[in-house]
Amino acid sequence: MAHNPITLDLLRALDAIDQRGSFAAAATALHKVPSALTYTVQKVEQDLGIDLFDRSGHRAKMTPAGRLILDEGRGILRDIDTLASSAKKIASGWEPELRIGVDTIFEPSRLFSLIQAFNQEHPYIKVHLIHGALSGTWELLINGSADLILSGDGLDPKAEGYEIKRLAEMKRVFVVSKDHPLASKSCTVSEEEIAEYPTIVVKDTTQLLAPKTVGWTRHHRMVTVPTMQDKIEAQIAGLGVGFLPLHRIKHYLDSGDLVPVKVSQPDEPFKAILAYQKGNTGKALNWFREHITAEVLGLDLQV
Template sequence: MRHAITLDAIRVLEMIHQKGSFAAAAEALFKVPSAITYTMQKLEADLGVVIFDRSAKRAVLTPAGKLVLEEGSALLQASNRLEEKVHQLESGWEASLIIAKDTIVPDKQLFDIIGRFCELDKQVEITVVEEVLGGGWDALHTKRADIAIGLTGELPKGQFNVHPMGEVEFVFAVASDHPLANFIGLIEPQHIKQYPGIVVADSSRTLPGRSSGIFDSKQSIRVGSMQSKIQAQLQGVGVGFLPLHMIKNHLAEGQLIAKACTIPRPNIPVYLAAEKSKQGKALTWFCQQLAQQPWFV
């Protein structure tokens, strides 16, 4: 199927509009004026519309011409980006990169790193997706992501390059107006059992799922992210352990109260990982930068 609108015709149309005349466009494009005229006449004939009003000294676009220019410019830009990506890919830079981020990972540090990558001026499309618990491993396993950060749990062997990101410290915290906020002494399981527990559910699609913060409680309320868990506990809906690095401000402002608890909740090691078979320059750059970042302070 032959299309009336070609990239060459769009380039000619854009230049005529910029320069104001066919002659000036021909000079800018290093073409003879007759070639410019032929290209526009053929475009008009193929489309069955008038592109330029030639009654005035300056070439003026008709409404149909404006539409072709507006939509055509977008096609031209997309074509230029595609060419850049192809050349970039040949040089070892990927066209796109997907980062799976667990919801315990702070946004600010990640976007600082992405900002520094943008300064490299590489046309790599970056996508950030949020996962929970085993969801990051699942995203790597199913190839939904190129890099996963904030990984916890048992580490798979052989398939991935794994780097430590630090440890996450958890504290048992309740809202300032929760009945347990004024409790004196160590909080025991029998005290917690009287209230709903807020649990973050796993986002894994194919690997076995798990949940964070499960303990014997009056009722389990499952949420999809650590941010939602924090909000639920801020509103006094339930209780549970929260990552210290994510609630420091809430603790300092008195919105949440940290309570000593007899239920053990050790620090959790956190990792980033990428598949060993992928060796793109963007992936390598991000792995190096992500591994050097202090995440949970």
């Protein structure tokens, strides 16, 4: 690879000259003698075969080529400074990356603003969101694929070695499409009536644990879908029936696209939880553990 004469010393010199207005003032700010600064610039000009400054006037003026190097170089200087700071943070207990397993009952997009805030503070720590469903979400934690998971306490496989933080209660409502035959029922719907229609079920993503199903699964007419969003859309389309989390469908209920139906055995509420491995003292993990709340996950929208 050919030698590149553009160095961090040059970028810092150009930045100081531009901000201070002269070679002499820039040299003072950088704790250098003016001749050393002049040599740095002239050496690069010679190596590149271009002028970084126009010296035809009373005061040297930066050329378009010099301005380009400075404008692009300032981003490099910021990254170098941030990299040094991030390296110190990682050395003091901040993980280089954090993996968050999100059960499909939640909307991953609700974490985006939180991740953005984290990235602004810690830009060199990678954050990975990993999808899971039911026992499969817990499997991510148990097999080490995730450092932190968001799930429900009713899905806890009762394994040892992890800590749980309970966030808020989650409610589920039995709903159908606005055009579904059950939508017009004002009285409690029987199991026999429900059995006439397919139940939409989210498929468990587990590979090793015993798979689970949640909601109305008392008969064999099922349509399996990969995510909660698919289940919501399938029920809006009238493909089938089933329980859905209230925090995910509030606006569909308000708009009338989904209609609640009274059933003989209403679903019992369960709690949203955050879980992580015991003994994990990573500072990135602790940051998200403290900042992920019921409000962040949209659970405050339940009524």
